[in-house]
Each structure stands twice: as structure tokens, then as C-alpha cells.
Amino acid sequence: MTRGPDGSFDEFVRGRLPQLLAFARALTGSEHAAADLVQDALERCLPRWSKIATGNPDAYVRRVMVNRNISVWRLRRRESLTDVTPEVGYVDQSTDLDLWRAISRLPARQRAVVALRYYEDLSEAEIARVLGCSTGTVKSQASRALGKLHNLLTQEETPSGGRR
Amino acid sequence: MNNHPLEDRLRRSFSQPVQPVDSERLLRDVRRGAARRQARRTTALIAATVIAVAGAALAARALHPVADRPMTPATRPDRHGTVSGYWTIDRAHAVRVTQEHCGQQHCSRIWTKDGAAWHRGPALRWPGRQGDGMASGPVSLVQMAPDGRNGWTWGTQTWDTHDGGSSWQQMPSPGRGGGPAQHLSTTVTPDGRAWGLALSGRLFTAAAGADSWSPVRLPADVRSVTKVVGTDRRTAVLAQAGSAQQLIISTDDFRTSRTAPPPCAALNGEGLTADHDTFFAACAATSRDRATIWSSSDGRSSQRLAEVPHRGLIAAITGVDAHSALVTVDATKPPFPTFLVTGHHAVPVRLGPGRALPLSSQFDGRHGTLVLDVDGRQTALVRTSDGGHSWQLVESIR
Numbered sequence: 001m002t003r004g005p006d007g008s009f010d011e012f013v014r015g016r017l018p019q020l021l022a023f024a025r026a027l028t029g030s031e032h033a034a035a036d037l038v039q040d041a042l043e044r045c046l047p048r049w050s051k052i053a054t055g056n057p058d059a060y061v062r063r064v065m066v067n068r069n070i071s072v073w074r075l076r077r078r079e080s081l082t083d084v085t086p087e088v089g090y091v092d093q094s095t096d097l098d099l100w101r102a103i104s105r106l107p108a109r110q111r112a113v114v115a116l117r118y119y120e121d122l123s124e125a126e127i128a129r130v131l132g133c134s135t136g137t138v139k140s141q142a143s144r145a146l147g148k149l150h151n152l153l154t155q156e157e158t159p160s161g162g163r164r
Numbered sequence: 165m166n167n168h169p170l171e172d173r174l175r176r177s178f179s180q181p182v183q184p185v186d187s188e189r190l191l192r193d194v195r196r197g198a199a200r201r202q203a204r205r206t207t208a209l210i211a212a213t214v215i216a217v218a219g220a221a222l223a224a225r226a227l228h229p230v231a232d233r234p235m236t237p238a239t240r241p242d243r244h245g246t247v248s249g250y251w252t253i254d255r256a257h258a259v260r261v262t263q264e265h266c267g268q269q270h271c272s273r274i275w276t277k278d279g280a281a282w283h284r285g286p287a288l289r290w291p292g293r294q295g296d297g298m299a300s301g302p303v304s305l306v307q308m309a310p311d312g313r314n315g316w317t318w319g320t321q322t323w324d325t326h327d328g329g330s331s332w333q334q335m336p337s338p339g340r341g342g343g344p345a346q347h348l349s350t351t352v353t354p355d356g357r358a359w360g361l362a363l364s365g366r367l368f369t370a371a372a373g374a375d376s377w378s379p380v381r382l383p384a385d386v387r388s389v390t391k392v393v394g395t396d397r398r399t400a401v402l403a404q405a406g407s408a409q410q411l412i413i414s415t416d417d418f419r420t421s422r423t424a425p426p427p428c429a430a431l432n433g434e435g436l437t438a439d440h441d442t443f444f445a446a447c448a449a450t451s452r453d454r455a456t457i458w459s460s461s462d463g464r465s466s467q468r469l470a471e472v473p474h475r476g477l478i479a480a481i482t483g484v485d486a487h488s489a490l491v492t493v494d495a496t497k498p499p500f501p502t503f504l505v506t507g508h509h510a511v512p513v514r515l516g517p518g519r520a521l522p523l524s525s526q527f528d529g530r531h532g533t534l535v536l537d538v539d540g541r542q543t544a545l546v547r548t549s550d551g552g553h554s555w556q557l558v559e560s561i562r
Contacts, residue, residue: 010451010477013194014187021182031183039190043197096177118171119178150170 009049012057013042023062026115027069029104041065063130066116070108102152110145113138184365184388184404188432192479192494199519199539245273247543247561248304248319250535252526253312259329260543260561261317263300272301274317276329286332288323307524309356314372316358324358326373335375353394357417365389367401369417380418386410391433395441400463402426402436413463427458427466432477439483439527446478446491457481457491457505470510474501482525484532484552492522504552515555516544533558 013020017038024034024041041064045052052060103111109131116127124142128135245264252258258277263270266287274285288302303323308315315325316335323332351359356372359380365388368377382389382403390409391402401412405423409431414421426436428447435446435455443463448455455478460466472478472491479494488506490513495501499519503510515522518539525534530551536544538560545559 010191013191017185017187017190018182021185022178025182026178034182035185035190038185039193039197042190042194043201046194046198047201096173099173099177114174115178118174146170149174153170 008053008057009046012053012061016058016061020061020065023115023119024065024069026103026119027065027108027111029100029106029111037065037069041068044068059130062120066112066130070112098153099149102149105152106145106148110141110148113141114145114149117142186390186433188434188477192434195494196521196537200541248272248300249306249317249523250543250545250561251306251308251315251524252533252535252545253308253328254526255533257312257328258545259306259308259315261304261306263304266301270301272303272317272319274306274325274329274332285329288317288321288332288334307352307358309352309358309372310354311356311372314356316352316370318360322360324370324375333375335370335377351392351394353392353399354396355394357394357399359392359394359399361389361392365404367392382412382418383410383421383423386412391436393436393438393443395438395443397441398438398443398463400436400438400443402431402433411463424464427460427468428456435478435481437481437483437489439489439525440486442483442486444481444483444489446472446481448472448477451475451477451494455491455493457489457510459487459489461486470505470508472503472505472510473512474503476501480522482522482534484527485529488552490522490525490534490552492520511553513553513555516546516557520544527552 020038020041021034024037025031028034028037041061044064045057045061049057103114106114112131113127116122116130117124122130124135124138127138131138245262247260248263249261250258251260256277256279260275260277260282262273262275264273264287265271266289269290271287271289273287276283276285290302300319302319302321303317304319306315306317308329313326313328315329317323317325317332322335324335325332351361353359358370358372360368360370360377362368367380367382367389369380370377382401383405385405386403387405389401389403393400393402397415399414399417401418403410403412409426409429411424411426412418412421413424427445430447430449430453431445435448437444441461443460443466445458445460445466446455447458452475454475455472457469457472458466459469469489472493474493474495476493476495478491479500480490480492482490484490484504488504490502491505491510492500492502492515499514499517500521502513502515502520502522504513515534516536516538520536520538523535523537523543526532530549532548532552534546534548534555536546538544543561544557545561546555547558548555
């Protein structure tokens with residue numbers, strides 16, 4: 001068994017997994033990419049867990065998730081510029097499929113801002129600290145993200161004008 | 165532009181429940197992934213040191229020339245990539261999957277063993293640019309049906325073979341709503357049928373020889389399936405129904421089924437197995453507990469066998485025969501302690517060097533083989549001829 005101080009790593013994962021997955025889903029716009037992102041971030045945190053556990057492990061893991069998601073997105077940027085709609089994974093009837101599809105089309109940094117603002121309810125200053133940028137950048141990224149989402153959702157609702 | 169409705173919509177969508185993921189399975193994957201990362205870092209450090217030392221030696225030799233000496237034999241680097249999956253069909257035949265570089269991308273290659281020789285099979289590649297930036301090829305694990313001809317290999321994609329591994333075809337993802345294929349885990353039961361478990365928790369099946377998946381109808385209150393195991397006569401599903409776990413058992417591929425409570429509340433997918441005619445379950449609620457081992461011949465009633473004399477969750481359990489099972493405990497330091505549970509006794513056994521984790525097994529009477537993951541870096545094949553008490557290394561593949 002992998003134990004940080006007091007076996008806290010396993011307990012942290014068991015206790016916080018649903019919240020980490022929900023945050024990862026908000027970051028990636030996809031159910032299945034969310035599980036990959038959580039696993040990737042935890043693999044990176046595990047060797048340093050004894051240090052991480054002495055601070056705020058939840059915030060640390062989330063920050064790793066944000067940074068990893070942006071890094072991975074950079075690697076795959078060329079794919080996201082194609083016309084192929086990213087897969088959003090399994091969804092039930094009540095899921096706002098159009099919205100998730102639109103979120104998954106945002107650049108990773110804009111998705112991070114949206115996730116931190118509307119899932120984590122962080123202030124612009126707190127988001128700036130997590131992303132390592134200025135509050136002005138957060139404001140502009142949030143504004144662009146909402147504008148792009150609005151445009152994408154409008155296109156979804158009027159198929160003739162959409163780029164599906 | 166008024167963004168309030170959009171902001172409300174975002175909050176609503178983000179607050180919806182997320183698809184459940186088995187935390188124990190994730191923890192195990194995280195540990196193995198972290199071990200691989202550590203191994204890669206160590207290898208890179210050693211390589212950097214070797215290069216630095218070699219550079220220094222060359223510089224010194226340039227400054228102080230010496231007479232040529234005969235070369236000593238050097239270990240050739242493995243040209244065949246990293247083994248990610250291995251399945252023994254019988255003593256002479258096996259299939260393995262390696263991850264290799266194919267141009268700019270990683271690909272997966274299937275190898276088949278016939279006697280002592282490994283035959284290099286096809287490379288399975290990502291379509292187009294889909295694999296850019298991916299750390300491995302599209303499949304990583306493999307399992308063959310008992311007939312040795314039908315088999316499945318899976319990872320992000322699923323491929324199947326009907327000719328013992330010579331040729332492979334990509335299977336479509338399970339039906340609509342079945343979840344992404346990359347989280348599919350596949351089990352082949354003794355009847356040669358494959359069971360595909362999607363991330364969504366839904367269960368699909370494919371008969372030997374079939375090239376597509378069919379959804380499996382389970383009781384209406386089943387939310388998600390954690391594990392599928394099968395004996396020669398029965399298939400059992402460990403499922404989450406409401407807030408409780410259930411064992412759903414069928415003798416006819418779930419055209420009909422009956423439900424039974426698992427032998428304990430603290431049963432996770434890693435702790436359930438079936439071999440020959442017996443189901444085995446290992447139950448440990450937390451890493452501070454000692455697991456108890458249960459067995460059942462009919463899936464209806466269970467007998468408590470023994471308590472594992474080492475604290476920790478169960479990393480792997482495999483049945484040896486109707487009365488014995490090998491149980492490996494997840495531990496911080498190598499090796500993973502493994503015990504042979506026979507009746508009410510649990511005796512320690514040593515499977516192999518380092519941190520050896522059983523990945524798959526085949527037993528026939530007192531003879532058996534285990535495929536081990538060793539330290540997250542290499543795959544080893546070990547064999548027993550005394551019912552699992554002692555193990556000998558047959559093959560080690562990095």
C-alpha cells in the first residue's frame with residue numbers, strides 16, 4: 001500500500017475522487033479524459049506525497065491537474081483545430097451535451113478559467129494565483145471563453161450556421 | 165451579451181454527478197504508473213551518468229592514447245519495446261503485446277510464441293494523427309480464449325483475433341452510450357466469451373468469433389459493474405446497485421440471473437476471482453486491515469477460509485484449485501507479500517525477484533504459470549509444479 005504520512009494518499013484519493021473527477025471533467029470537457037487526467041496528476045503527486053500532505057493537498061493536486069491539462073492540450077493542439085467534434089464520453093439523458101461539446105472546443109487555458117470560476121467558485125485573484133498569471137489575463141480569458149461558448153452554442157442551436 | 169443564463173448553465177452542468185470510477189483500481193494504476201515514471205527517471209539518470217563517464221573517458225583517451233584492447237561483449241539494447249501485456253495459452257504458446265516507436269508515434273505490436281521462438285506480429289497503429297503525443301500504442305493488454313485461437317487485445321482500442329494471433333481486426337466500441345473504448349477492461353471466461361466493461365460501468369459481451377459487442381441486460385437497479393469473473397459453469401458480476409454491492413450470477417450469459425450479497429461489504433474488483441469451479445473473494449476494508457479470504461462453489465453461499473497475515477488491501481488474487489488461492493497484498497516496500505491460502509492456512513510464498521505482481525495465471529492440477537509485473541519495469545513468467553508453494557523463473561522480458 002502506498003502511504004504518505006498516516007497512509008493519507010489512499011485516503012485522500014478515496015475521499016476526494018468524485019470531486020477530482022468532476023473538476024477534471026470541467027477542465028477537459030470530457031468524462032473519459034477526466035479519469036486520465038486525474039490518474040496522470042496523481043501519478044506525479046504520489047512520489048512527493050509526504051511533502052504535499054503537509055500543506056493543502058487538494059489545492060496542490062488541482063493545480064497539477066490544471067497544468068497537466070494545459071501541457072497535454074499543447075501537445076494535441078493541432079487535433080483540436082480540426083473540424084472533428086471531440087468525444088464527450090458517455091452521457092445520460094439529462095446531460096447538456098451541447099454545452100459539454102462546446103466546452104471541449106475551448107483552448108485548455110480558457111477551460112481552466114471556466115472550471116475554476118464556475119466549478120470551484122474561485123475569485124479572479126485566486127484563479128490568477130492557480131494559473132500563475134495576472135487578474136487581467138484571467139478577466140480576458142474568461143470573457144473570451146464565455147463569448148466563444150455563446151457563439152458555439154448559438155451555432156449548435158441553428159444547425160445551418162454551425163460547423164458540425 | 166448577457167452571460168447569466170450561460171453561467172447558470174455552466175454551474176448546473178458542472179454540478180451534475182460524475183461517472184463513478186473504481187477508486188481501488190485507480191489507486192493501483194496510479195501506483196504502477198508512478199513506479200514506471202520512477203524507473204524511467206532512474207534509467208535516464210543512469211544513461212546520463214554513463215554518457216558523462218564515457219565522454220570523460222574518451223577525453224582522457226584523447227589526451228593519453230593507449231593501445232587498442234579487444235572489445236568485451238556488450239548487452240544489446242532491447243529492440244522490441246516494452247512489454248505491456250502477456251498471456252500464456254499453454255506451455256508452448258503465448259501472446260504478448262509490446263509498446264514500440266513507429267516513426268513519429270508509439271504503436272503496439274503483437275507477438276506470438278510457438279515453442280521457443282517468438283514471432284513478430286502486426287503493429288497496431290493509431291489512425292492519422294490521433295496518436296500524436298500519446299505515450300503508448302492503441303492497445304496494451306491481451307487475453308486469449310482457452311481454444312488458443314480467439315483472443316482480444318485492448319487499451320484505447322479493442323482488436324480481436326480468430327487465428328491464434330496471426331491477424332487482428334479492430335472491433336467497434338461497445339454500443340452507443342457504452343462509454344469510450346479506452347477504459348474498456350476485458351475478461352475472457354472459460355467458455356471463450358469476452359466481457360467488456362466500459363468506464364460508464366455498463367457491461368458488454370462478445371462471443372468467441374464475434375467481431376462486435378452486445379449489451380448485457382442486468383437487473384434494473386444495477387448502476388455500474390465493477391468486475392466480471394467466470395468459472396466453468398457460472399459467470400458472476402460484482403455490481404453496484406443503489407448504495408450496496410451485489411453479486412449477480414448466471415449460468416446462461418445473463419439471459420437469466422440471480423442476485424446474492426457478496427461475502428463482505430469491503431470487496432473490490434481486485435479481490436474477486438474465479439478459477440475452475442470456485443469463486444474466491446478477498447475482503448479488506450482499509451489498508452490497515454488484514455484481508456479475509458472466502459470461497460464459494462456455487463456463488464450462493466460462501467465459506468470463510470483464512471485471514472491473510474499481512475495488513476493491506478489486496479493487489480491480486482488468483483485461484484490455484486478448488487481449495488487454494490494465491491493472494492498478493494499491496495505493500496509499500498518490495499516485494500509484495502504473497503500467500504498461498506489453502507483451507508484455513510495462509511503460508512508465505514515467493515513468486516519472483518523485486519516487487520512481483522501477478523497479472524494473469526493458468527493452473528492445471530499442481531502445475532501452473534503466472535505472468536508477473538516486476539517493479540513496474542519488466543514482465544516475468546514463473547512456473548510451479550507443486551501447487552503454488554514454490555516458483556521458478558521461466559522467462560524475463562524487459
